Amino acid sequence: MRTAIPALALAAIATLSACSGDARSQAMFRGNAAHTGATDAKAPRAFHRVKWAFATGGRIVSSPVIDQGTIYVGSDDGNLYAIAAADGRQRWQYKTAGPVPSTPAVAAGVVYVASYDGKIHAIDARSGLPRWKFATAGERRFEAKNLHGFLPKTQTIADPFDVYLSSPLVVDGRVFVGSGDGNVYALDATTGALAWKFATGDVVHASPAYADGTIVIGSWDSYLYALDAATGAQKWRFHGGEDPDIHNQVGFQSSPAIVDGVVYTGCRDSNLYAIDAATGKERWRFDNAGSWVVGAPAVARGKVIFATSDSAQYVVLDANTGKPVVQVTDKAYMFASPTVAGDVVLTGVLNGTLQARDFASGTLLWSFETDASKRNDGWILTADRSFNTPLLYTSAWREAPMVAADRQFSVGSIFSTPLVADGVVYVGAADGRLYAIE
């Protein structure tokens, strides 16, 4: 009995810690620290209207998060925005010195976000004023010689599809985030002081997930790392595919989800992996035949939901076996991470549409198309809304692939992960707008 009292007390403290320590907060990338991408909030099963659209000055790659009625989202115009969920009016904007394709996290009245200025920013959620900034060794995109076969072969070229920055995770008073400098950082959430950093071999633009004292995060060096959240010590690392010739099939751009002791993650090597969270051993893999899995998988009710890039596959797997339950060929590349909201799965598509599918069957319930996608200037899309490849990637020389990628994204591509709150779907688009859809 004497031992039972401290045990109960410890359990109570642990529960309080989980609540106040943000592990249960919805205000972060993928909605929780384990990055399940699943929420109890109910998404609409039919499209009614665009409630409001908030315009920024650059494409929105960042995903919106909500805390106490305020939506926070980054924009490639360099700002972090706080927007009233009720009416879409701006509460404040915070200027960084670089694009913000990172998803903010909110904890204890502070918003944390990464910027291409190479800094992690902590901003007062109420006022929009800076609390602290932490300078990494600097941001950069993944780059390689002969990347995707781009010319000249011997010149290092930055990847136009490396569109995201790592999104901070806040757990137990620490901010965890990856960086283009190759490090994973743990910072004191209050002061921004460095707790530890862990060096990987290449750009870290995936976002960390947390479970049971462990941070799991992938790097473009082809490894997925499990790190002790307290010390930064490596617990294990898992080796994905390599591609020494054109560096097309390498790197963890996808962020992991951790559920019931299993890490689920996509990879540029075209696999969706299930990895034992304790040992780092592979449980199963699902091969997507050369098509990247960029978005983070969602895990809900024994299913793993993800989407592929150029093969445009929407896939639902059995979480235990890795066997496909639903597989649907969509119209265009998907980089965005799916969100499970009740019996609806929301997925952003790079052709400028947001799609809502039935969780069980994968049947398309409704879709929303940006105005830019409808206009389809320059015939970026074919008449059936697929990418019009013959008119896009016409040369591998100089900046042509970069121009082609930008042109591709000009239809209001949706890189952003949808957020669902109070029956409203919030999602950013490359047309610079944050949409509230109901």
Place this chain on the structure above:
Amino acid sequence: MRRSIVLIGVALWNSADATMLDASGRWEGAAAIPGRPLTMVVDLARDASGHWTGSIIVPELGVKGLPLAHLAEAGEGITFDLGDALGAPSFGMTAFALRFDGHGAATGEFKEGGHVARLSLRRTGAAQVDARPRSTPLAPALAAKWVGAFDLGGYPRNVTITLARGGDGVGTATFTVVGKKTTDIPVDLVTEAGDFLRLESAATQVSFEGHVTADSREIRGTIAMGSIELPLVLTRAGGST
């Protein structure tokens, strides 16, 4: 009777006009794709047998001298397409329909990816139709099945190329790549010059080229897929075909 003579005369005049379709020349202009006018140069001419032939230049798409396919007269105009090149998978060939006003202007439609845009061209000079590259005779010793393998994206791909000689001795080839799936690559050009062999597929932008070893047992070269180029050694798998 006078009326019949007049009608016959009109019919003859129309017939003569039809055979005199004045479409030869270099035509320059643009397809009015919304937000991105696509400039192009179309060369049209009749060959020795009187059939239409032509080629196209589209600088923005990196296209120079692409042969026009399925050329056909249609009333006062010509229709053609680009064959397997530049076609969007779900919508087939990129197609053109042009009508000529007889005064140096041509207008019509440009169809691509399920869309249709207005096409406006003006004659700027004489036709400069690009000659189509032709396959060359193939040495009998090379007519065989050749196999090899390469790695792309960390995965092995097995290649089988079967070279054969046509009735006139000109080289033909089948080209199959087996990776996660099997891909048959249509080969439209086989050239041999000295010990250097080249196979080309315009539609897929895949090619293989290499040197034949002195004992004709291997072809050591590279496979190119667009701008991606990887080493590939082919080994003779069987006897002459």
